[in-house]
Amino acid sequence: MGVIMGSRSDWETMKHCCDTLEDLGVRFETKVVSAHRTPELMVEYAKSAADRGLHVIVAGAGGAAHLPGMTAANTHLPVLGVQMPAGVPVGSLAIGVSGAVNAGLLAAEIVALSDDHVREQLLKFREVQTENVIAHPDPDER
Numbered sequence: 001m002g003v004i005m006g007s008r009s010d011w012e013t014m015k016h017c018c019d020t021l022e023d024l025g026v027r028f029e030t031k032v033v034s035a036h037r038t039p040e041l042m043v044e045y046a047k048s049a050a051d052r053g054l055h056v057i058v059a060g061a062g063g064a065a066h067l068p069g070m071t072a073a074n075t076h077l078p079v080l081g082v083q084m085p086a087g088v089p090v091g092s093l094a095i096g097v098s099g100a101v102n103a104g105l106l107a108a109e110i111v112a113l114s115d116d117h118v119r120e121q122l123l124k125f126r127e128v129q130t131e132n133v134i135a136h137p138d139p140d141e142r
Contacts, residue, residue, distance in 0.1 A: 001028035001107055002054045004045065004071065006061025008032055013082065014060050016097045020104030024121040026111055029054075035066035042067065046074035055114075056107045058082065060100065068092075080106055 001021065005014045014030075021028050033042040049057055057075065060082030061067035068081030080091040082099045091106065093099035105122075112119035 001026055001111060002045070002049055002057040003028050003030045004033050004042075004057060004059045004067065005030075006032070006034045006036070006067045010060055010062065013096060013100050014058075016100035017058050017060070017082065017104040017107075020101050021108060024104070024108045024118060024125065026104075026108050026115075026118055026121075033067070035061065035070045039070075042070060043074050046071045049075050049077055056080065056110045058103045058107050060103070078110055 003014060003017055003021070005011060010032075018028065018030060031045065033045050035042050046057070054077060056078050057071055058080045059068035059071050065081065068079055072079040072081075078091060080093060080103045082093050082095075082103050093103045093106070105125075108118055108122055112122050
């Protein structure tokens with residue numbers, strides 16, 4: 001699993017994806033690769049990802065589609081884009097923390113197709129979500 005971002009300033013958002021992956025026991029790497037400032041590095045990262053054992057890449061860079069879109073153009077792996085506009089052939093998720101958390105969950109679901117431990121962690125995560133809703137059905141309850 002790879003989590004890439006266009007600059008260090010994207011970490012504030014993308015750390016939520018990484019936190020989600022850590023909570024689910026998914027191994028991942030993080031790297032700053034800019035589609036604009038280091039395009040060769042980005043292409044090399046994408047082209048070598050499968051050979052390095054990655055199964056999914058989560059890419060987020062400000063409000064632009066360049067990093068996820070160009071990453072997807074250079075790999076056959078699934079690429080999940082955080083903070084992406086419509087029209088790019090990438091699994092697009094919402095802007096901000098919600099999108100980053102959901103990118104981590106969706107990436108974990110993809111990994112769980114072939115990893116029993118991650119699948120078990122996801123099932124536990126969903127059980128807890130369900131239990132929390134059942135335990136607190138009143139929106140005014142605090």
